[in-house]
Amino acid sequence: DTGVSQDPRHKITKRGQNVTFRCDPxxxxxRLYWYRQTLGQGPEFLTYFQNEAQLEKSRLLSDxxxxxxxxxxxxxxxxxxxxxxxxxxxxxxxxxxxxxxGDNEKLFFGSGTQLSVL
Amino acid sequence: ELKVEQxxxxxxMQEGKxxxxxxxYxxxxxRLYWYRQDPGKSLESLFVLLSNGAVKQEGRLMASLDTKARLSTLHIxxxxxxxxxxxxxxxxxxxxxxxxxxxxxxxTVNP
Numbered sequence: 001d002t003g004v005s006q007d008p009r010h011k012i013t014k015r016g017q018n019v020t021f022r023c024d025p026x027x028x029x030x031r032l033y034w035y036r037q038t039l040g041q042g043p044e045f046l047t048y049f050q051n052e053a054q055l056e057k058s059r060l061l062s063d064x065x066x067x068x069x070x071x072x073x074x075x076x077x078x079x080x081x082x083x084x085x086x087x088x089x090x091x092x093x094x095x096x097x098x099x100x101x102g103d104n105e106k107l108f109f110g111s112g113t114q115l116s117v118l
Numbered sequence: 119e120l121k122v123e124q125x126x127x128x129x130x131m132q133e134g135k136x137x138x139x140x141x142x143y144x145x146x147x148x149r150l151y152w153y154r155q156d157p158g159k160s161l162e163s164l165f166v167l168l169s170n171g172a173v174k175q176e177g178r179l180m181a182s183l184d185t186k187a188r189l190s191t192l193h194i195x196x197x198x199x200x201x202x203x204x205x206x207x208x209x210x211x212x213x214x215x216x217x218x219x220x221x222x223x224x225x226t227v228n229p
Contacts, residue, residue: 033216042122042206042219043161056216091160105149105168105210107217109161 002026004110006092012116013082020078021113025094032075033107034067035091036060043091049075050097082117089114120145122209124220132228134196139223141190141207149210150183150190151217154203161206164192197227 005024013019025032030051035043046065047057051072061067064082069075079086093107121144131137141150148169153161165174167183167190174181178201180193190207204224208217 040222042208042222043217045216045218048216058216093161106163106166107151108163109153111160 004092004094004108006090006110006113008113009111010114010116012118014118015084016081018078018080019082019115020076021090021092021115023075023077023092023110025074025092026108027073029094029096029108030072031095031097032069033093033095034075034077035093035109037089037091037112038087046077046090079115082115084117087115087117120147120209120211120218122207122218122220124205124207124223126223127221128224128226130226130228131194131197133198136196137194139192139194139205139207139225141192141209141220143188143190143209143218145188145211146185147188147209147211148183148185149212150181151208151210152181152190152192153206153208153219155206155222156203164205194225197225199227199229201225202227 007022033048034046037043047067049069064080067077089112091112093109095107096104123142150167152164155161165181170185172183178195183190204222206222208219210217
């Protein structure tokens, strides 16, 4: 499978616990994005990386959220002290990232990690 | 702040009919994307539109972009049940940057 891979698919946790999600992008893709989607809404941008550099973070990304892409390959998203409002689908996407060509800028999404905070 | 609005949000149509979904956005952009999402699934890329006047077609779907009007349309021709899904448009302000998504249009095609 050469698509974007996310793990786990589902995570149930108690309020106050920490959780970590992993994303493996398509191997030659330089850019990696994290989005959050709640039921009935479009995905909301959280952050993105160009190789290992985190280039942009949304204001939605509170201090409890941290993302890393240590070697420019896979990425992790950690949520500390989870709250019920964090319950959502967390989507990872990747792209080649070179401007000018439509296909190079296309984002390929993973299947997501569904987080439920009880 | 970039805002992206889709309409309608819900669309129920009969097989064989034509319809158009509209996507308006609030700031200058020449990067417009259309995605499809089936229930419980991730997003599938349909079209990438990168210039004013761009038109792309795939099967029964055709997308267009008017950057001056800040409007994109997704036209459905002779709908079939398999097209039932939620369709999102998304706008990128600059190359490779964040995408801002609309709320989505939930399309149901009835036999």
